[in-house]
Amino acid sequence: MDFLHDTFAIEIVDYDKWHERSRTNNFFELVYVLSGTGKQSINYVLHDFEEHAIHLVSATKCYRYIIESPARFLIVRFTGSYFVPLTQEAVDYSSWFSRLNFILANHKPGELVPDPEDKVQVKRLLDAVLYEYERKDPGSAFIIQSTLVAVLAIVSRNIQKEILKHRDFTDTRFADVLNFISFNILDKNKITVRYLADKFHISETYFSEYFKRNASESFQDFVLKSRLKIAESRARYTDATLQVIAWELGFTDSSHLNRMMKKHFGRGMREMRKEAV
Known part of the structure; x- marks a missing residue:
């Protein structure tokens, strides 16, 4: 039971x-x-x-x-x-x-x-x-x-x-930076250059260059793609409306989220939801 x-x-x-x-x-x-x-x-x-x-x-x-x-x-x-x-x-x-x-x-x-x-x-x-x-x-x-x-x-x-596992970073701290971002991705106050630079003792003016050198993509692109991956999982594995998913992940509305999804992954939210049925 x-x-x-x-x-x-x-x-x-x-x-x-x-x-x-x-x-x-x-x-x-x-x-x-x-x-x-x-x-x-x-x-x-x-x-x-x-x-x-x-x-x-x-x-x-x-x-x-x-x-x-x-x-x-x-x-x-x-x-x-x-x-x-x-x-x-x-x-x-x-x-x-x-x-x-x-x-x-x-x-x-x-x-x-x-x-x-x-x-x-x-x-x-x-x-x-x-x-x-x-x-x-x-x-x-x-x-x-x-x-x-x-x-x-x-x-x-x-x-x-x-x-x-298969990634080598020029700075050993960078894995900790990625972990922190991944586990706080929905907290807008923590996912800012100022907050992260202060937390990991990196110059705020240098942080964006530091991130791109280690991740091979910009900080903004990494954060956006991380949120889009969450949006995809929410579309596939929950019955939350696309509008609610967009709001919870910081997008203006479902149309904004859909445009970003198509731009980066080539498919919209409705397509991803249908694939999971």
Whole structure:
């Protein structure tokens, strides 16, 4: 039976053979393999899985599991409001929404956490989620939600490592600059030349040249493309209107967002949304 909360639901499922599941109105699912082996099929591309594998499944992806030995899954089903702060809780999760968008915009099918040490840490955290799921104490929902924030932080770190793995920078600080921008991309106050120059102790007048020398593109283009990638993921994986997506990402309106998307990626928002159906 599901453990239901306003922002997520948890279930344990056992399969000798995969069958389709109802997945309506969810943002994405985090799948933790408690036991079993087989293959994960995402858009008909196969990826091996085994015990303790961790996967992310977006709401509109065509997916299934090919079960080779009896498998048990812990599935966390998120809604789009997961990082909206709740009035009765002390932690403000809204600051983590950029990280959620970063994950959706950059994740790939298959194993989410290839780093062995991080995988051990995620296993501990998800074991704690499993414990609270089985306990069903009045405080369990808040503990689960807080623990999932830590899980997604580790997932983000692994995705960023993969993105930066084959890039060499003339300045070792630059990876930290990119990480900070990626995880704060929706915070207009932090994504400014003045703020970043001050935070990373770089001359404000030199920052734009410094960024372009390391990234091979301008700071403005990098920020715009990062927001466009988030817009694409929101179009594909949520039912938010294109106007709302545009406003939340700092575009004047959906037409402005659409023009930028076509200019940089050759396709408009409606085309991207249709591709995900």
